[in-house]
Amino acid sequence: MAFIYLSAGFAAWSQPLCEEANLHKLVIGIDHVPIVVRDLNEAKTLFSDRLKFTVKNGRAHEGISNFFVKFQDGTYLEFITPLDSSFAIGNYYSNFLKHRAGGTSLALSVKSADSVMLLLQQCAVPFKSNANPIWLSVEPSGNDLFYIEYRNKNWKEREVNTTHANQSLSLKSVWWISKDPAKYISNFTKLGFINKGASTYLGIQAQVLKAESSELIVVSSSEGADILGNFKSPGTEGIFGFTVKVKSLNIVRQLLKDQNLIIKGNSIIYYAKDYNFFIVFTE
Structure with missing residues (x-):
């Protein structure tokens, strides 16, 4: 563009x-x-x-x-x-x-x-x-x-393109990491997100920002250091993860059993190391 x-x-x-x-x-x-x-x-x-x-x-x-x-x-x-x-x-x-x-x-x-x-x-x-x-x-x-x-508010993607073998349904959350998370929290709340306060995800302290049903999970670099250590570029700042809602975690386990998954509570994590992000599958 x-x-x-x-x-x-x-x-x-x-x-x-x-x-x-x-x-x-x-x-x-x-x-x-x-x-x-x-x-x-x-x-x-x-x-x-x-x-x-x-x-x-x-x-x-x-x-x-x-x-x-x-x-x-x-x-x-x-x-x-x-x-x-x-x-x-x-x-x-x-x-x-x-x-x-x-x-x-x-x-x-x-x-x-x-x-x-x-x-x-x-x-x-x-x-x-x-x-x-x-x-x-x-x-x-x-x-x-x-x-x-x-422009076309009624347009929808064809079902064949949104139906996944792993039964993924939606992009529920985007994860953001920074050495200065307060700066981004301030910027993003001015730009349309609502700050919903602190929470804990995957054992990590984070700040949760909402835009309607979407979440932006903001994490400090120190809190997310263990995750960053899995990446090809461990100094990553900005987007570093996605939460994808699925219909069945059991299906994900079965289909992706050879993909070095990490099971953590009610979530399944996959590290796309070369691309410097992780995916959290959750119901």
């Missing part, structure tokens, strides 16, 4: 219209997460053949190629490899790969991209915008997040 700057200059979120309550009223939930990889075919083999997800092929466009893992509730993971850095989007993912592979940003589905842009303008927050026949997108600068509104 080629983004266009529609606002300039940066100011603190000081105006009354810039309170977090305004943006959260526009947010429907986490829509998808782009994940950049070096070898798209290897990633496809992992997710389709080994982890038993159904994969929807994408296409080459704007300097990238991609594929999707889509869920029944409309959420999805998008796997991307850059092909041509002369395109803006290809260049972005090429630069990201210089640091690591993995999740790059959060895409939040919104009721009205125009309303999001108006609010960001009123708040003097710089952003980029893109429009095409399928969606409108808005990206506030420097926040690892963008908003997306689909």
Whole structure:
């Protein structure tokens, strides 16, 4: 996607219209997460053949190629490899790969991209915008997040693309890690999440942010050190995990029995080490 700057200059979120309550009223939930990889075919083999997800092929466009893992509730993971850095989007993912592979940003589905842009303008927050026949997108600068509104509100992915052998149903949570989690908690609550307070997941102290039914689980690097130690890039900051809701954990155990799963309480964990994230399967 080629983004266009529609606002300039940066100011603190000081105006009354810039309170977090305004943006959260526009947010429907986490829509998808782009994940950049070096070898798209290897990633496809992992997710389709080994982890038993159904994969929807994408296409080459704007300097990238991609594929999707889509869920029944409309959420999805998008796997991307850059092909041509002369395109803006290809260049972005090429630069990201210089640091690591993995999740790059959060895409939040919104009721009205125009309303999001108006609010960001009123708040003097710089952003980029893109429009095409399928969606409108808005990206506030420097926040690892963008908003997306689909033009056809009634469109649904075909069932064949959202039915998985491992019986996955939805992307329930995204995990975020940082040496400075307070900064991201503050930013994300301004950008549409609601802070639900502290909780413990997988024995890890975390802060839980909500966007409707979606969760963003924010963890400090010290709390998540044991998880990071499993990754190819243990210094990962940003997106480092996903919780995927499934119909049956027993099916996951049976189908993925040769995949070095970790059973922890009512969860099954798989480390995608080369991609610097883990997947938590849960009912």
